[in-house]
Amino acid sequence: MGATQGSEGSFAVDSPGGSIEEGRNEKAFAIAPKSKCGRVLSQLCLLDELENPQRYSQAAKWVITSVVAVAGVAGPMGSAIFFPALSQVSDALDTSITTVNLCISVYMLSMAFCPLWWSAFSERFGRRKIYLLSFLLFILSNVLGAHAKSIGVLIGMRLLSGAASSSGQTIGAGVIADVWEPKERGKAMGVFWLGPLCGPLISPIIGGALSQEWNWRSILWFLALYGAVTTLLILVALPETHTKRGNLDIKEPVKQPGLNLVKILLLDPLKTLRYLSRPPVLLTVYYASITYCFLFMMNISIENTFQKDPYRFSIIITGLLYIPNALGYIVASILGGRWMDYIMKREARKSERYDEDGGLIYHPEDRVRENAWLAAFLYPAGLLWYGWTADRGVAWPIPMVATFFFGLGSMIIFNMSTTMLTEFLPHKPSAGVAINNFVRNILGFVGTLATVPIIEAIGNGWLFTIAGLLALVSASVLWVMKVRGPRWRESVDVRERSS
Template identity: 30%
Template structure:
């Protein structure tokens, strides 16, 4: 971080100060929200493609677990651990990466995490022992987790609230496919070549994305952009009185103090902010349920339906299509609903709570989907019925989840990355833990009652956002400051 000039005025300085460097409120070419659409979409697409690869790597091992376990002398539990520990890393990574992006900017952190992920993903492909594989998977997951922390922050930097649905819909289109496409690709690779190509091929793709991101990704974090503009003005004019709002906030503070405040912000949000707690728990349960499906779906087809590993992977297409449909249908509905509410409140800023009602339909749809999925699988009904059930369940979860993510982004517009890092911690923990007990649950309860229980759990969670609808505004006023 560049040193802060000692001549920066104290925080009591008036906003009208001619030396305060800020964006022109009417239009500013450097303001990410005023960028041309082409540049906005370039940044969004880079994140989307990077997210696809990192999320795909989280599930690509699933069809090959038995093969990897045999070659590296792993027990079934150790094999599942090699798959799930990647997700454990994505719980802790955002807690560091998200706040750092609010200190050093999004671009620097994205590039650093890209390289980190590439190195450790390559190591996974060359692992000769189970210990190396598990350790490398954890470290690769730590680097991959930056996408969870950065994506929401970058989208919040670039797109305005009335464009939230469209930007989320386009960004998530490719990464949503990653979680489901991973097992499909992994299934074919496990059957036709060595499992190591799962990591080598994704590393090649990651290397390409690093090259693209260095050319197409621009800094989007407003405080970083304005701080650099102020520094340039000081250098060009020789006048040390130019400063940005961010510099004024951290004047006379050491780097250790700044980093300490930033790095503890997600934990403070999670510990003291009911908004983050409620949205985080709901999102975590949904995410954990999704990974129960992803971890057990292939075994349903190989054991219950006696299908090959290759064919079992193709059923993940139903999961992907459900998520994509939920996002692509939900996105325009979200934006139209937001604009309608804006028209009804022309004199003031629209409260984030207006995002909440769109989460309720998805909860009901998801519950219905899981009941269909469970009982058709239980009685061995034709595979299309099972896929229809999981399609409906995925659709509902994605439809509901998008509304809550938009609510979090609107509520914490200044620290979106930290807020999403806090919720991602809970999401990744459930994604890591839920699949560990899923086989025992299905063995005891069967697919019918097991998925009925999951559907009812998702339905109960669907009512939790009512607390935000009724008391969200009061909670936002009472929350402890993160500054």
């Protein structure tokens, strides 16, 4: 299955789908031999595996993108959906709220660490196999959690559930990089990110309705059902897209099988963190992660602030207050990704960067232009606006408008940073996203724990003033990336070719 593509566009470093010249060959449209295909129920997939996955038709690419977007919802949704049921769990299992909060904390920590393993395994064994394995674990952990009779068992199953669901975002970004060429990757990444970002905003509404109608166990049954539907979609609509798997960092065979197994299971995933030594990766991860931390702080603040005086909203109504934020994500996803792709083409033409076939040559730092500066102003402004209007008890629509602009600006940042990370590490695109998830989930965990005590100490106004000022200062990363980007890119190119 394949469709013709335009000739415009190549990348400064080798892309995972091969060069443009290679892509024009008939081999690029060929179906991969069965020996190379993912063997886990591959016959059930309606899309053939291509040797060059960037040669799928546009319709097939959007089907694949939609599937990984659905999979990416599972992790963030599984965390936020449990918030409304914490008091029910405390009563049912006869334990303290502090102990029950561990159900959220361990989930987020496992989402921080486990992407390193899912990324390494998907680069070695293929995306599809690891997707299926992780979502089967997700289903199992939620079914067992729904039957838990003690808080210890529930916490253990939540830990496993977070670990399993963390594959969605990491492997999903790798699939996007496998399938989409750089000139189109921005809009695809924007659609992909809709799921992971909107999931936490609608899940408190779902969790509140389920726990109010039945009990907290119904939430875990819902997650198990979601995992089953996602697994079915992966089976029938997600072919293997990582066609150059199986030879990562293997310079020579290891004679001792035991040592080789330890290397694959322990050392290779941890070695992913070494990419933080590369300045463009470090700065991009830092800026995206601190933005993600502020997102969690705002989400916690909304729940904490609007259920108290002077608002005193119910759980369901409070859940609806996340809609303006989600609308900001949707607008930025639809328009921001296309805008970023347009900017890349414009910058390449302006610099007259063409390859020998007349195609444009794109650089990752081309994405950091007026779109990034607009986002760097919008989301700190949204933090300040929300913080002081919520602090003073202003009519609820006023702070909600602020959350829309926060969502708009932060989504542009998330889309830009994730896309750049797949391009800074073109041969291992999921590795950059795994590192990003590792750092940002740790910061999100810290933000979740610290937000309520800080609000009680200094109020929303000063909390989000500090956050907004830190966000503005952190925007200096964009200037550094623009100035030093070309030199760093050349260094990355040399490393990639020598590795």
